[in-house]
Amino acid sequence: MEEERYEIRLGGSGGQGIILAAVILAEAAGLHGDNHVCQTQSYGPEARGGKSKAEVVISSREIDYPKVIRMDLFLAMNQASLDAYFYDFKPNGLLVVDATFVKQTPTSRAIAIPFTRIAREQFEQEMVANVVALGALAHLCPRVEEAHLLEAVLARVPPHTQTLNREAFAAGLAAAQKIKLENLPRSIVPDQEEQEI
Amino acid sequence: MEEERYEIRLGGSGGQGIILAAVILAEAAGLHGDNHVCQTQSYGPEARGGKSKAEVVISSREIDYPKVIRMDLFLAMNQASLDAYFYDFKPNGLLVVDATFVKQTPTSRAIAIPFTRIAREQFEQEMVANVVALGALAHLCPRVEEAHLLEAVLARVPPHTQTLNREAFAAGLAAAQKIKLENLPRSIVPDQEEQEI
Numbered sequence: 001m002e003e004e005r006y007e008i009r010l011g012g013s014g015g016q017g018i019i020l021a022a023v024i025l026a027e028a029a030g031l032h033g034d035n036h037v038c039q040t041q042s043y044g045p046e047a048r049g050g051k052s053k054a055e056v057v058i059s060s061r062e063i064d065y066p067k068v069i070r071m072d073l074f075l076a077m078n079q080a081s082l083d084a085y086f087y088d089f090k091p092n093g094l095l096v097v098d099a100t101f102v103k104q105t106p107t108s109r110a111i112a113i114p115f116t117r118i119a120r121e122q123f124e125q126e127m128v129a130n131v132v133a134l135g136a137l138a139h140l141c142p143r144v145e146e147a148h149l150l151e152a153v154l155a156r157v158p159p160h161t162q163t164l165n166r167e168a169f170a171a172g173l174a175a176a177q178k179i180k181l182e183n184l185p186r187s188i189v190p191d192q193e194e195q196e197i
Numbered sequence: 198m199e200e201e202r203y204e205i206r207l208g209g210s211g212g213q214g215i216i217l218a219a220v221i222l223a224e225a226a227g228l229h230g231d232n233h234v235c236q237t238q239s240y241g242p243e244a245r246g247g248k249s250k251a252e253v254v255i256s257s258r259e260i261d262y263p264k265v266i267r268m269d270l271f272l273a274m275n276q277a278s279l280d281a282y283f284y285d286f287k288p289n290g291l292l293v294v295d296a297t298f299v300k301q302t303p304t305s306r307a308i309a310i311p312f313t314r315i316a317r318e319q320f321e322q323e324m325v326a327n328v329v330a331l332g333a334l335a336h337l338c339p340r341v342e343e344a345h346l347l348e349a350v351l352a353r354v355p356p357h358t359q360t361l362n363r364e365a366f367a368a369g370l371a372a373a374q375k376i377k378l379e380n381l382p383r384s385i386v387p388d389q390e391e392q393e394i
Contacts, residue, residue: 019220023238030240037241040263041220043227043234066237066263158355 006143007068008056011081012098016116017130018077020156022054024134028152029058029144038066051081058143070191073141075133076102077115091187096140098129108185111140113175119168128168131157135172140181146173203340204265205253208278209295213313214327215274217353219251221331225349226255226341235263248278255340267388270338272330273299274312288384293337295326305382308337310372316365325365328354332369337378343370 008025012018022039030037041054055068071089076082078101086106089095097105099112113136119129131153138146150169157165205222209215219236227234238251252265268286273279275298283303286292294302296309310333316326328350335343347366354362 023216023220026238026240034242036239038237038239040235040237041223042260042263043223043232043236044259045231045233062241063239066239 004060005063005069006058006072006141007070008058008073008075008141009068009071009085010054010056010075010077011051011085012077012130013050013080014052015127016077017127018052018081019054021075021130021134022056024152024156025056025137025141025144025149027155028149029056031152032145032148035059035143036061036063038063040066049080050078051084053081053085073137075137077129077133079103082106090191091189092191094140094184096133096136098133100129109187111176111179111181111184113172113179115172118171118175122171123164123168125164125168128164131165131168132172132175135169135174136176138169138173139176201257202260202266203255203269203338204267205255205270205272205338206265206268206282207251207253207272207274208248208282209274209327210247210277211249212324213274214324215249215278216251218272218327218331219253221349221353222253222334222338222341222346224352225346226253228349229342229345232256232340233258233260235260237263246277247275248281250278250282270334272334274326274330276300279303287388288386289388291337291381293330293333295330297326306384308373308376308378308381310369310376312369315368315372319368320361320365322361322365325361328362328365329369329372332366332371333373335366335370336373 010018010022019041026037026039029035036059038057057063071093073094075096077098082102095107095110097112098116099114100116115132116129118132120126138149153165153169154162207215207219216238223234223236226232233256235254254260268290270291272293274295279299292304292307294309295313296311297313312329313326315329317323335346350362351359
């Protein structure tokens, strides 16, 4: 049975476009279909030093608690935010990292794609790394549809950058499609049982 | 004594830039000084039909519940969102509306400024109405400093629009400064007592 709550965290440094990516993810999931979505960011003394965090909770029912309780998916765009925000991860959750900046992953259920390097080398625009990552999430996140996510990207970026962003999205999608998700090791602790402890 | 939680809601239609305004407010309050800030948006079946909602909670302490419990300030950019999201308003809270689109206010503690008309007539750019509104909030919101808010605006808008946005911010600030806040009627129910019921 599909669990009704699907929880995503995104982490990165200030300039990596994490918050915009979270807003776009939330709009893709919430403005289409019958999902309820809450999207949150927190700032404070702890959020300094090259790391920021944004969260998206998707549910088929009304959402009582809007923040992540147990992560299904964590997109970490740099090492500092991965180190700081890797908690509440489900045993069979999925960690997606920007291999350009992340060298050490704390779980074997990790997928590494060099989002920033792709942005830099294919588009000469480091700032589309977040849209490359969203393209990958279109394949990796079962609760957001590819067409909705692309539509949400194009609705949020400046008009003269539509083609660039469309191509950046496609590059991320293609990179993710090359990965065999079924080859990832599964935890011996099922997500469901741990929840009941 | 200053209450430790200060809670802001923003409402408007999809294209009015409510979410960007909330992100900017949160960054102004959270990336400077010692505030903790949570910024949230919700999407779902109820959020359709010309209305969207974003919230910002500012606190001197860590924030346990990230959504608005009792509103100190409500910025309503259109009538539909004002009608839908005017709840949990403190007796001595402050309602700020875009007079271009809001004709009826449910409290006498309301300030009406035609943000969109100012954007249209002074700048020929309706899309800066949200930054005009932020300029007004720089004067009306005691927990966000004018310099921090302007800095946060300029950090979030495209480089070639810096001058436009700086002027839009100044126009909103000037419009708000003309209003005598002390002339607003005060509720006979103090905010503090009601909280204790």
